[in-house]
Amino acid sequence: MLFIIFLLHVISIVYANYNYDLVYSALNISQSSYCMSNLDEWSCATCTNDNVYETKIIHESELAIIGYNKQYNSLFVGFRGSSNIQNWLDNLQIKQITPYDNKLIAVDVGFYKIYNALKNDLYTHLNKFVTKYNTNDVLLTGHSLGAAIATLFAFDFCYYTQPYHVYSLITFGSPRVGNNDFSNYMHGCNISSTRVTHYYDVVPHVPEELLGYKHVSHEIWYDRPNTLYTECNDTYDEDPSCSNSCAPFHCTSVNDHLNYLNISMGNDGLC
Numbered sequence: 001m002l003f004i005i006f007l008l009h010v011i012s013i014v015y016a017n018y019n020y021d022l023v024y025s026a027l028n029i030s031q032s033s034y035c036m037s038n039l040d041e042w043s044c045a046t047c048t049n050d051n052v053y054e055t056k057i058i059h060e061s062e063l064a065i066i067g068y069n070k071q072y073n074s075l076f077v078g079f080r081g082s083s084n085i086q087n088w089l090d091n092l093q094i095k096q097i098t099p100y101d102n103k104l105i106a107v108d109v110g111f112y113k114i115y116n117a118l119k120n121d122l123y124t125h126l127n128k129f130v131t132k133y134n135t136n137d138v139l140l141t142g143h144s145l146g147a148a149i150a151t152l153f154a155f156d157f158c159y160y161t162q163p164y165h166v167y168s169l170i171t172f173g174s175p176r177v178g179n180n181d182f183s184n185y186m187h188g189c190n191i192s193s194t195r196v197t198h199y200y201d202v203v204p205h206v207p208e209e210l211l212g213y214k215h216v217s218h219e220i221w222y223d224r225p226n227t228l229y230t231e232c233n234d235t236y237d238e239d240p241s242c243s244n245s246c247a248p249f250h251c252t253s254v255n256d257h258l259n260y261l262n263i264s265m266g267n268d269g270l271c
Contacts, residue, residue, distance in 0.1 A: 018220060018231060019168075023194060025050060025069065026141035026170035027261055029078035033065045033146060035271035037080065042067075044271045046263065051076065054129060057121045062114050062149065066125050074137040074167040075129050077122065077153065081144030081173075083267050085203070085254055088145060094207040096179060100159060105185055107152065107178035108207065111145070115152040122153065126164065137167040143265050144203055144257065147174030147195075151216060155182070158189035169193045172260045173203045176213035183214040187235065193217065197243040198260055199224040200253040204243050219243060226262045 028046040032053075035044035042053035052068040063080040082088035096106040099116075130136050138157075142150035154169040156162065169191055186193070197204045197219055207213045219232035221242035232239035243251070257265070264270045 018194070018229075022072065022139075022168060023170055023196060023220075024261060025071065026076075026078075026139060026168070027143075027172060027196075027263055029065070029067075029069075029076055029139070030081075030141050030143040030146060030172055031263055031265055031269055031271075033063060033078040033080040033142070034265070034267050034269060036065050037063055037083075037267065046270055055125060057118055057125065059114075059117045059121070062118060062145075064118055064122065064149075066122075066129065068129065068133050069139055072137070072139065072167060073133075073135055074139045075126065075133060075135060076139040076141065077126075077150070079140075079142030079146030079149040079153075081142065081146040081266065085144060085257060085266065089202070089206065092206060094211055096212065102181070102185070104181040105178065106212070107182055108148070108176075108213070111148040111152060111175075111177055114145075115149045115156075118149070119153075119156070123162075130164070136164045138164050139167045139170070141170045141172075142174075143172040143260070145175070147171030148177045151177045151186075154191055154193070155186055155189070158191060159185070166191045170196070172196045172265070173198065173201050173257045174215070175203050175206050176209070176215050178214070179212050180214045183216050186216045195219045196222065196260065198222045198226065199243075199256045200246045200251050201243070201256040202252050202254060203257050205247060205251040209238070214238065222261070224256070226259070 031046040050071045054067045057064045095109045097109045140150040217234045221230045232242035
């Protein structure tokens, strides 16, 4: 037991840049976005007092919640994942488009269509709450499909020089969003990004690298019990010693995808 305590202490020193409290707050927001599908009041199990809920945006199959985080004096936007993970994986249509002026940058067409449908409403509400809370800091987060949409929103802030500051982009079980040029451009944006993965979670391995997709950095890979993590070396390429260490045959767990930091995720998760 003393050895385990010592090990955890060492890990906390080595990875001092990893803000567990901030990540856990983002995780609560991400799961709350599932819960708010059926709620109008901020009353779910992960609807914590640190997060002040303002509104939700619904467009077809996607939902985003917007509010204010008191602890970090930041607005937040949390994006809901798919209502049925397995069906979403089975029906994932893998195709890239180049919607930006820089035609080297390509992103997944399905993820982009969902984001683009939400974009105008997102900016309309953000403008209002920037004034209300007197901050242009925004915490962006999401789980699964929601993680992909959050990543595209963060990219939008940087690419179009929007008048907001990404306080942090924190995603859980994110699929790959775009190609190598997308990932490299995102890295150049100098956005505080944490991409949390859990053991053999299947979703971070789609769409496949061989199809021209690449994750954005900075990956934090948790072990199966969600107790120890590795801060991955993925500044330029995905770290083969982290989530990718289970590829290509063992990264198949939906259960790992639906459990992050021991919070049950999804429509049937902790609400």
